Amino acid sequence: MTVRAVEVIAEADVVAYHSARHGRSIARSIAAAHIRPDHVEEALVYPVTTETTDHPGGYRGALEEFYAEAAARLAAHLDAGRTVAVLAEGDPLFYGSYMHMHKRLADRYPTEVVPGVTSVSAAAARLGTPLVEGEEVLTILPGTLPEEELTARLAATDSAVVMKLGRTFPAVRR
Structure with missing residues (x-):
């Protein structure tokens, strides 16, 4: 926090x-x-x-x-x-x-959005491993994408994070 x-x-x-x-x-x-x-x-x-x-x-x-x-x-x-x-x-x-x-x-009440630490950043820090370096591209994808689209997007990036795994894990793994 x-x-x-x-x-x-x-x-x-x-x-x-x-x-x-x-x-x-x-x-x-x-x-x-x-x-x-x-x-x-x-x-x-x-x-x-x-x-x-x-x-x-x-x-x-x-x-x-x-x-x-x-x-x-x-x-x-x-x-x-x-x-x-x-x-x-x-x-x-x-x-x-x-x-x-x-x-x-937010349009009816004063609001302050406090930025937090994403799971992506927290995981990289916990592992002590950079997500990307230099000119590498990081793509963040929802695991809920259709399998074909997820496959294409993963093939087109240097490094990827797939969010929302849960029930989508078997399809993401394939």
Whole structure:
């Protein structure tokens, strides 16, 4: 965590974080030492993650509805004069769940996005291995791309990071 992230959490009245239905949040676990007993916690629990849904709008519809409801919950705190810190894994605007709250709230409330350490940078630092050097090109790809497109893009770069592996790992590995 950055020093600024720790400061923002300390100044906040409400600490919000995304989680799957099991209730565990990686972002919250990273920040746990900085969450006080008097913080109001808002767990933004996804209705679906990778499974199918019977929502009339399908998977995308279920998520859009969830993001709208989650933003409304945070807006209620902000309207009441409370400050809200939304925790994010890595950087909040790099494949992060926070971006969906930001799109819905930043035009109505003062917002500070605190840059974070991406998993890409953290992994390289942990390994002590540069991602790229000199004129090499680094490409970051979502593992959710169709296999043919992922194959083509991987062939066209010097170094690559594939994000969002989870259920896509077998296809990415192929």
